[in-house]
Amino acid sequence: MSTRMLTALAVGSLVLVAGCSGGGGDAKSGTPSTSAASAPTASQPRYTKFADFPGKDFVTTEPGMQLGVRVKPVDTRWTPELVGKSADPGKHYVSVYVAVTGELADRGVENVKLSYLRLKFKSTERPCDFGESGYCFTEAYPSSALADLEDVQEDAGGKWRNYSWSESFLGNNVERGATKIGVVGFSLPDTEKATSFELCGPTKQAEVDTDKFPCVPIKAPDRT
Numbered sequence: 001m002s003t004r005m006l007t008a009l010a011v012g013s014l015v016l017v018a019g020c021s022g023g024g025g026d027a028k029s030g031t032p033s034t035s036a037a038s039a040p041t042a043s044q045p046r047y048t049k050f051a052d053f054p055g056k057d058f059v060t061t062e063p064g065m066q067l068g069v070r071v072k073p074v075d076t077r078w079t080p081e082l083v084g085k086s087a088d089p090g091k092h093y094v095s096v097y098v099a100v101t102g103e104l105a106d107r108g109v110e111n112v113k114l115s116y117l118r119l120k121f122k123s124t125e126r127p128c129d130f131g132e133s134g135y136c137f138t139e140a141y142p143s144s145a146l147a148d149l150e151d152v153q154e155d156a157g158g159k160w161r162n163y164s165w166s167e168s169f170l171g172n173n174v175e176r177g178a179t180k181i182g183v184v185g186f187s188l189p190d191t192e193k194a195t196s197f198e199l200c201g202p203t204k205q206a207e208v209d210t211d212k213f214p215c216v217p218i219k220a221p222d223r224t
Helices: 003-022 025-029 149-156
Strands: 058-060 069-079 091-102 109-112 118-121 136-139 172-174 180-189 197-200 215-218
Touching: 058 197, 069 197, 069 215, 091 172, 091 197, 136 180, 149 180
Parallel strands: none
Antiparallel strands: 058 069, 069 091, 091 180, 109 172, 118 136, 118 197, 197 215
């Protein structure tokens, strides 16, 4: 075979190799293929109404109001800051995220605030300032404005901690059949070792006496 023919065959082989290797350039450079990039990820829980949330709820009626709201704790955490407010030195907030809906399914409630909620616990650090049961009751501060459930689902993927919460000033309306989400903070010393907590609120029959407030247990705050 002539030298000219051998040279032509060699050049042809190089062209074929280059053409084949071009298709694998993405994989070689680490760029994911279209199918890998569009692979679905695990979805967050999607809630559409108050009843979807697991756990117990209670009815609380704010002072001066005729209608109450149902409140259900959905998450708890230990955090140094909430809705733009920093806890005092040596303290953190027990932040409680709650789902809220009207007491009656066929009507709404106006100007709802979360600032009347209370955190109930037995302190390991100090005697309680008031109350006859041996429990401490700490007032809610700060408290957030109530957000629409749909907004939290869309903007934060159902993760309450990731939502951009704003402080509450005037209260918010809860429309008929609607479910809202909010968060309240309770300031406690860093040295507090209480492990049993409850969320409570006033009623028309018990506006001041915290020992008579309805309560539901909440999980101990996540300190990680």
